[in-house]
Amino acid sequence: MRIVRFSIDRPVATVMFFIAVVLLGFVSLRRLSVDLLPNISYPKMSVVTRYPGVAPEEMETLVTAPLEAAVSRIPGLQGVESISKEGVSTLTLEFAWGTDMDFALLHTRENLDGARDGLPRDVENPVIIALDPKDRPIMVLAVSGERGLVELKEFCEELLKPRLEQVDGIGSADIAGGVEREIQVELDPRLLSLYGLSVEAVSTCIDAFNRGLQGGTIHKGRFKYALRVSGEFGAVPEIGEINLKTTKDRGVIRLKDVAGVKDSIKEREGLTRLNGRESIGVLIRKEAGANTVKVTRAAREIIEGFRGENPEVRIQTVSEQSKSIEEAIATTAGEIIEGAILAFVVLLLFLQEVKTPLIIGIVFPISIIATFNLLFFGNITLNIMSLGGLALGVGMLDDCAVVVSENIFRHRTLGRSKKEAADIGTREVAPAVTAAALTTVVVFLPVIYVHGVAGQLFKDAALTVTFSLMSSLVVSLTLLPMLASRKFGKWGIGRETAAGMTGAPPVPGGKPRPRGFARFFNSGYERFIAVYHRSLVWSLDHKRAVLLAFFIFLSVMTFIGTRIKRELMPKLKASSFEINLRTPVEYSLDGT
Secondary structure: OOOHHHEEEEEEHHHHHHHHHHHHHHHHHHOOOOOOOOOOOOEEEEEEEEEOOOOHHHHHHHHHHHHHHHHOOOOOOOEEEEEEEEEEEEEEEOOOOOHHHHHHHHHHHHHHHHHHHHHOOOOOOOEEEEOOOOOOOOOEEEEEEEOOHHHHHHHHHHHHHHHOOOOOOOEEEEOOOOOOEEEEEEEEEEHHHHHHHHHHHHHHHHHHHHEEEEEEEEEEOOOOEEEEEEOOOOOHHHOOOOEEEEEOOEEEEEEEEEEEEEEEOOOOOOEEEEEOEEEEEEEEOOOOOOOOOHHHHHHHHHHHHHHHHHOOOEEEEEEEHHHHHHHHHHHHHHHHHHHHHHHHHHHHHHHHHHHHHHHHHHHHHHHHHHHHHHHHHHHOOHHHHHHHHHHHHHHHHHHHHHHHHHHHHHHHHHHOHHHHHHHHHHHHHHHHHHHHHHHHHHHHHHHHOOOOHHHHHHHHHHHHHHHHHHHHHHHHHHHHHHHHHHOOOOOOOOOOOOHHHOOOOEOOOOOOOOHHHHHHHHHHHHHHHHHHHHHHHHHHHHHHHHHHHHHHHHHHHHHHHHOOOOOOOOOOOOOOOOOOOOOOOOOOOOOO
């Protein structure tokens, strides 16, 4: 193979190429997103429509049913789930796997715009969000402080919530708990009847007086001024002065004549407490496919900014998913490093010379770092599935390097020069090594064509194994023979004997006698070989007994395999739990 010869004859070019690969690998590693699981883009979207003050039955009839009929004609739609609550209608649209969600979003928007004319006039425009409202929040905040609950809730709704929802990847920031200010107008039915007024007439008058109007423009010299008539109420007593009706006998009938106006709070629907103290809860949910760790870091920066600007407000982080994600990723990465170290130690024990394990120890991390480049360009995140695939590939990365190194070592013992041994030894096993790597790739790569959740989960693992094996193959056929063809005598690692590790003096014949732990390991290994040899001879002499024993073993294992529990994902250890209580419908908030 020409690439082998080129690598050996052009060591500087080879080294420069792999230095560039390593540098780009570190850059790619820093830019790789981190998440617990792969980006599982469920083909779902939600449509939220608000109609304040309307009962659930009317929401179902006036809003939910027309919207369901409008979206039912969207191509690829498999099902619609609707929830009608007081003032809120939520539709969850589920599409077939493989549907282009950008086009689905476009079709949904067009159909909703067409159905807008059939909705009541006061209904707000439907909002499409790329998340399921039932998804768990990635971050929960508790806001408390010296301010009252009304001011704290206004702070969360007017400042904190809009700023958080501007962060790329955050789908919504829902406010829970607290109290909301409400101006209550309590009408007296007897006075309304006496003056010939109706509830609708009073409501229309209040709405008409609480409004700002455009007053046109005026020109003064070179300047143009826009005029505006401000009619919004500035204080509660102003509401009572509204002119409802003028009669001949009773004169002007004002709102305060037929109703009482007071500044109060809206009826509460929930409570949020932290350590026994009432607070405002902020539930942050991410968009479908967004990176949890990246989104959480951006949210932390926003929260820290609010803490510095508002020292009298305490914003506490109650829970966040990113901590468990970072712990899981760190644990998996630690396992990969430990596996690499153990692989190097095992090679050192069996080969009992330093140069080959050291070369493989250099090739090994370069293969992993090169894999990060492919992960970055493949738009794959660092998650437990991709790192699991990398951990699986760690055991296979040594295969190519060990086979090539062993054959180079064999040709060195036959008396060939270092360059000649590296060239001939690599070219001899290159087809076999390539076939072995491609055989594993053929097993894993077709997983990317599996549809559904399973395909999206294991796609990252399959691609990571493929990328790591291809990186290992390229490194083993280029960098490894180049290093094997060079002398490293200055550092004392150029000997193809155990003297490099044991420091033992040579004996007649040029082969040193191992000492210390190497001697103890060799004696144990020789006893193992002797036992294995006797068992192999016995197995060849008793073929029927061996076949029967392994047939029984296979049957037992198959039976046990059919009894293993099956689930999509393993159970994750949790540091918290939830208690959900369902009370009777007639229970009030205080009763609950």
